[in-house]
Amino acid sequence: KNLNQYKMSQLRPYNIVVELFQTACNQHEYVNAFATGGIDYLDSSSQNIKYPYVFLRPMPSPGLIENVRTLTFEMYTLDVPTLKNQSPVDLMTRMEQVSYDIGAFFNRGVYQQTIQYQMIDMVPINEAFNDRVYGWMANINIIEQGYWNFCDFPKT
DSSP, X not given: OOTTOOOTXXXXXXXXXXXXXXXXXXXXXXXXXXXXXXHHHHHHHXXXXXXXXXXXXXXXXXXXXXXXXXXXXXXXXXXXXXXXXXXXXXXXXXXXXHHHHHHHHHHTSTTTTTEEEEEEEEEEEEEETTTTEEEEEEEEEEEEEOBOOGGGSOOO
């Protein structure tokens, strides 16, 4: 199934939720790269990444409770100065906006009826991982109403 084939009552598989983040980043004019994985992957891969960069880290999530599925992520929106005297405040301002823009992709775009992007809090990042990175780490919930039922059970 493609990204748009899921009905309101049918939960999207995890890989499709991640693809939605990737689509939002690919369509954003300021973002150059997207990746997902554990925090160690963020540090080791950031050396060869084209900035501005969005990294999605899966976190413990409530899962499916009474037909509401919540997936929790840390979303890192990061950039590095291109000039020696470029203001970190300007970089942080742009990357904060990227976080909100990705939320708008979910909450104001074609997915607004089926998925809710909820930003719980944001933590500033200043020179993370010793490579002059600036930006934000946002705790994100992706909330979707729906259910899994026996019709979804794989049959041989």
